[in-house]
Amino acid sequence: MEQRALPSSISGARSFGDNSEVEGDRAVLPPGSELExxxxxxxxxxxxxxxxxxxLRANRAELDLLGYAPDEYIGRNIREVHADPATIxxxxxxxxRREHLQHYRARLRARDGSIRWVEISSNARSAGGRMINxxxxxxxVTEKxxxxxxxxxxxxxxALTYDSAGVGIVEADAEGRLLRVNGHLCHLLGYTQxxxxxxPVFDxxxxxxxEVDRAKYRQQVAGKIKSYAIEKRFVRKNGSMFWAVVTSSSVLDASGQFRYAVRVQHDVSERKEIEAxxxxxxxxxxxxxxxxEMLQHALTPEGVYEAALDAIxxxxxxxxxxxxxxxxxxxKFVAWRGLSDAYRAAVEGHSPWSAADRDPQPISMRDVEHAELPDSLKQAIRTEGISAVCFIPITEGGRLLGKFMAYFDEPHDCTxxxxxxxxxxxxxxxxxxERVRTQKAAQRLAAIVESSHDAIVSKDLxxxxxxxxxxxxxxxxxxAAEMVGKPxxxxxxxxxxxxxPLILGRIRNGELVDHFETVRRRKDGTLVDISLTISPVRDASGRIIGASKIARDISDKKIAEARIQDSERQLRD
Structure with a gap:
């Protein structure tokens, strides 16, 4: 078969007919052949x-890969192209050593200085035990x-986010068994990975x-729901408890079947505490x-006591x-709830303060068993089933009037x-x-005023x-309808x-106007002789806000006086 050399601009090699022969260490391919x-x-x-x-030779794909022209690439040492000398x-x-290389990864330096990652598969052509080429x-594979x-x-x-996240993250299988946990969940629960x-995640x-969480998880595994969120309580290794919002999301396989669940636990104990x-x-x-509201409508001390006990x-x-x-x-007990007669008889008269104490302060006993109390009193409290008690003084101007008691069945700290x-x-x-007493006093006063034979009137300044x-x-x-609100x-x-004006002036000065005799006009126009006693009216702070006037009809007295004067005149005459 006729042989001819390929143009050097393309192949950089001379052709030869038999691959077993070598001419000048140059590899050749039959020109124009399918192999070429x-x-x-x-x-x-x-x-x-x-x-x-x-x-010795490189094809167009190789030259395009690195951006070289044939005469720039062919004839160079391959070491010049490799970015890592140790690799080549x-x-x-x-x-x-006649090894076959498969997908050997290396870095080649392109003509423009950029680096291209490649995978090289190669073997050697040898003759007489010596590598020819x-x-x-x-x-x-740069993009790969x-x-x-x-x-x-x-x-x-x-992975860093998973392990460093400020929430607990786990992966659980269809049975709920944990496949993976992050560090934060370990911290929350007090367990190691x-x-x-x-x-099981439910442990x-x-x-x-x-049960609420397990039922939701079964639905998730069955594919009825893809995710759910639930608030629940967790028990730590040390026995303490915390609240968390758990969001459970499904990870599915290519066929849409459940593979595992990613569950995120966000500690909401602080929020729950604030909510509480x-x-x-x-x-x-x-x-x-x-x-x-109840005190506004209470008409008796008993009504006040009932309202207060409800509030306590x-x-x-x-x-x-x-x-x-x-x-x-x-x-002395005046009202109570849930206390036996025996208990009240045993403790009545006991008080942490004396009647002479000024500004007594509340006292809270977290656990009566450890309180310093007389043995008899402690036994009475124990028998009653009381574990904690709070003493609250009722005072007026720093003076002790009484107390109320709050009883707890378990040890309790009053915050x-x-x-x-x-x-x-x-x-x-x-x-x-005070209001009930004042109302009663006002009612008595009103009854006195209404039943009085003297005219009693009040007015402002x-x-x-x-x-x-x-x-x-x-x-x-x-x-009254005609006069109240009138001068x-x-x-x-x-x-x-x-x-x-003279009377009001004296009232403003705090003076009492006593037995002032004068004349007033009735509605029918007739005049009537009266004697006035007028007193200042003061508010709770002592400020004068008006006057109370008692008017007594002295017409008969005046007539009698006139008769006496007439008799005396007649005697003189």
């Missing part, structure tokens, strides 16, 4: 290197390497919350509001309560907030009792009538209008 066409137009890089590393030395050494396939590196970075970042892996769930505090504050405020039990969340007031220097609520209840209780009793109606002829000058004759 395959080599030159292969989709992957192909090159042939001599035993000293000289590039290892490749040539292994090929010289190599035959190499070069596959560009970049993708692998990016994936590796992402996996590292994900070795102690957790392989155990650390608070018993009352297990807010709920307690709301309940306390509701108790105080209800107490205020609701606001302090105690199981029993009582109210005691000082009576003859000793504390500062609870003590604030308790003291507010004590103040409201005192106000309520501007002379405007505030009250007008029945005797005033009878004396002056005006009804007192309505009943003063014109020639005596100057008296009113």
């Amino acid at each position: 066409d395959f080599f030159e137009n292969a989709a992957v890089g192909l090159h042939i290197v001599s035993n000293d590393g000289t590039i 030395d290892d490749i040539l050494d292994r090929l010289s 190599t035959r190499c396939v070069t596959i560009d 390497v970049k993708a692998d590196e990016l994936l590796r970075e992402q996996e590292q970042r994900l 070795e102690e957790l892996i392989g155990r 650390w769930t608070y018993p009352a919350d297990v 505090i807010l709920a307690r504050r709301a309940e306390e405020q509701a108790a105080l509001h209800q107490l205020t 039990q609701r606001g302090l969340r105690c199981q029993r309560a009582s109210i005691l007031l000082l009576d003859g220097g000793s504390m 500062a907030e609870q003590l604030d609520v308790a003291q507010t209840i004590a103040r409201q209780l005192r106000f309520g009792l 501007n002379g405007i009538v505030s009250t007008w009793n029945g005797s005033a109606e009878r004396l002056f002829g005006y009804t 007192i000058a309505t009943i003063i004759p014109e020639d005596r209008l100057g008296e009113e």
Whole structure:
């Protein structure tokens, strides 16, 4: 067969007919053959290197990969192209020992200085036991390497995020057994990873919350739901408890079947604690509001006591309560709930304060068993089943009036907030009792005023009538509806209008106007002789806010006086 050399710009080699022969250490291919066409137009890089590393031939894909022209690449030493000398030395050494290389990863330096990652598959062509040249396939894997590196970075970042996340993260199989846990969950539960892996995720769930979570998880494994979220309690290794929001999401296989679940546990104990505090504050405020409302309608001390006991039990969340007031220097029960007669008889009269104490403060006994109390008192409390007690003084101006007691069936610390609520209840209780007493006194006074034979009138410092009793109606002829809100000058004759400013002036100065005899005009226009006694009216702070006037009809007295004067005149005459 006729042989001819290939153009050097393409092949850089001379042809020869038999692959077993070598001419000048140059590899040849039959010109125009299918093998020549395959080599030159292969989709992957192909090159042939001599035993000293000289590039004998390279196809278009190889040249395009690195950006070289044929005369820039062919004839160079392959070591100049490799970015890592140790790599090419290892490749040539292994090929010289007749090893076959498969997908050997290396870095090649392109003409523009950039680096291309390649995988080289190669073997050696030998004669007489000596390597003549190599035959190499070069596959560009730069993008794959970049993708692998990016994936590796992402996996590292994900692993770092997984382990460093501020939430507990686990992976669980269809049975709920833990496949993987992160460090934060170990911290939350107090277990090591070795102690957790392989155990069911429900093992650390608070018993009352297990079934709800398990039922949801079964639905998730069955494919009925892809994810769910639940709030539940966990039990730590040391026995303490915390709340967490658990979000469980399914990871499916290519066929859409459940593989495992990723469960994220976010500790919400602080939020739950805040919610509980807010709920307690709301309940306390509701108790105080209800107490205020009930006291407004309480007409008797018993009504006040019932309202206060409701507020004590609701606001302090105690199981029993009582109210005691000082009576003859000793504390006496006036109202109670849940206390036996024997207990009340045993403890009545006992008090942590004396009647002479000023500004007594609340006292809280967390555990009565460890309190310093007389043995007889402690035995009575123990028999009653009381574990903790809170003493709240009822005072007025620093003076002890009584106390109320809150009883707890279990040891209990009364917080500062609870003590604030308790003291507010004590103040409201005192106000309520004062109000009832004041109402009774006002009712007695009103009865006295209404039954009085004298006209009793009150007015402000501007002379405007505030009250007008029945005797005033009878004396002056005006009804209360006609006079209340009207000037007192309505009943003063014109020639005596100057008296009113003088009277109000004396009242403003705190003076008493006693038995002032004057004349007033009735509704029918007739005049009536009266005697006035006028006293200042003061508010709680002692400020004068008006006047109380008692008017007595002295017409008969005046007639009698006139008769006496007439008789005396007649005797003189």
